[in-house]
Amino acid sequence: MIHHLRSVLPRIVLVAGTVVLSAKVDHGLPPWTALGFLIGTLLGQEPLSDLWVLLTHRLGGGRFLGVSYGCGRVLWQGTVAGVPVSLGLRPTGGPRLDWGLLPVRAPRLRLWACSVGRLAVHGGLGAWLALSFTGAARGIGLGLLSTLVLLVLLGAPSPLNSIWAVLVLPFRPRALEHHLWSTRDITAERLLWRGRIPEARAVLDGPAPARAVRTRLTAAGVALAEGRHDEADRIIGLALAQGCDPREAHAVAAAVIVCRSDSGELTPATAGALLAPVLEVFGHDERAKLRHVQGAADLARFNGDPEAAVRAARRHAVDARLSPHWRAHAGCTLAAALIATGRPERAGEALARARRECPGLTRIADVERMLERPVEVR
Structure with a gap:
């Protein structure tokens, strides 16, 4: 509940701020100042932080594992300076x-210095615009200062x-x-990201x-992709014991x-019984999980x-x-679901796309074998 509220609160604040500003304009607030405030609020929530990370991440010891922009269908994918x-x-x-962070010399100090610089730029720019200008520029400054307060409340x-x-x-x-x-792990993660x-x-x-x-989960992802399920489980357990993101x-x-089920190691009923408690870490909103968690579609x-x-799987694919x-x-999840609905030709198309994305994924062959099994159409 707290995690969900933390993720939606910036949008709630933006909507509430829009309503309040509209009322203030009716009572004499200059419209350009109100518009500037909305622009500053939008800039201060993510774009300013993302730009700072792009400019300073290497100074803090950071290395990009993968970068994406936008949503929906893939318009282009490739590598830039080795980064997917x-x-x-x-x-x-x-x-x-x-x-991720490399174990460079004084990583805590370097990350702290980059973070102080980011907050100083955010707060300093906001204060300068708010105190030195009028109209839209002043509104942008006020918006930046408001998002700084929001970051302090939610980010710690x-x-x-x-x-x-x-x-x-x-x-x-x-x-x-x-x-x-x-x-080594960063290089492997970039290759895994690209499906190699x-x-x-x-x-x-x-x-x-x-x-x-x-221990990184990259090794578990590679073991999973190659069908070494016991090894993947062992690595996941070790990573959890060492404090990785649950x-x-x-x-x-x-x-x-899911892969154990597709390969025939588990029956669908057993897989469902095992999968449900694993997905509880993502909350209890089933519709949200279907939108954002791949395993929810398999469940x-x-x-x-x-x-x-x-x-759900069509969106993820x-x-x-x-x-x-x-x-x-x-794509494999989509194909398995299409097989269950009696659409084997569409399932074959989904598997072909999955193979183009990640040719070495063992699960593709497992789902292909499901096409040969008699399936009761629901």
């Missing part, structure tokens, strides 16, 4: 910047953002440990990093259960609602915000 990048057809989704519990780095990190010397990546499974496996099988870092771990664990299929699974690896998983 994808662009969606609809620019309304905003940028998604996935990054979330690791690696600027508020957390400034207010929490100095008092927790070991707080960065499970956020550190080795160069054999190359990612080869990197992970190479020399171990000189400096020990926490939502990320449970997303991979859910995929392991709908296991529970006898393949049409809901088709609708073309979502530019997902990596080709996870879009291929969504």
